[in-house]
Amino acid sequence: MKINPYLIFNGDCQDAFTFYAQCLQGRIEVMMTFGESPAREHFPADVHNLIIHTRLLIGDQAIMGSDTTPDRPTSGMSGCSVSLNVDNVAEAERVFAALADGGNIQMPLETTFWAARFGMLVDRFGVSWMVNCEKDQ
Known part of the structure; x- marks a missing residue:
């Protein structure tokens, strides 16, 4: 079993994970937008460029994340590091x-x-x- 942090962003997931890949010398294994997903038709066009899922590998560990949709914004990341x-x-x-x-x-x-x-x-x-x-x- 492995435990992987899953980070939720309000539209800047791609920028964050690109930054983390550089900082942590990791490799982005997957980065899929809402528009690239099989569920594309279930999302409005204005969210198609947002990230539905990404996975950054650092050695044998991973951090994953996505953007939320504008109708379900996150109030920020607190209470966890x-x-x-x-x-x-x-x-x-x-x-x-x-x-x-x-x-x-x-x-x-x-x-x-x-x-x-x-x-x-x-x-x-x-x-x-x-x-x-x-x-x-």
Whole structure:
């Protein structure tokens, strides 16, 4: 069993996942719009360019997501963070800086009593992230 975060956006899923692919050095496995889906005729033309499903692979892990339709907007992402556990301080610093670009740092990446580095941020798309490096390997 694997647990995969599924992120819902109000129209900027494609931009977010393109950004995440760069930041996390992952590969977008699939990105399908509402207009490309077999259910195309069930959606108004003005949502055909929105993402109905995407999947980003990072190693053997995945993050998935989609846009919502304008008649069902999400009020934002709160109460949950995507937690990244990395193996070394250099990678923690790289990932944290990349995700923080255009976002808001909630807790700077620093040494804590449990980790060589830990930090929290909200990225430019409103997604909360925690970057954790328990020890530098």
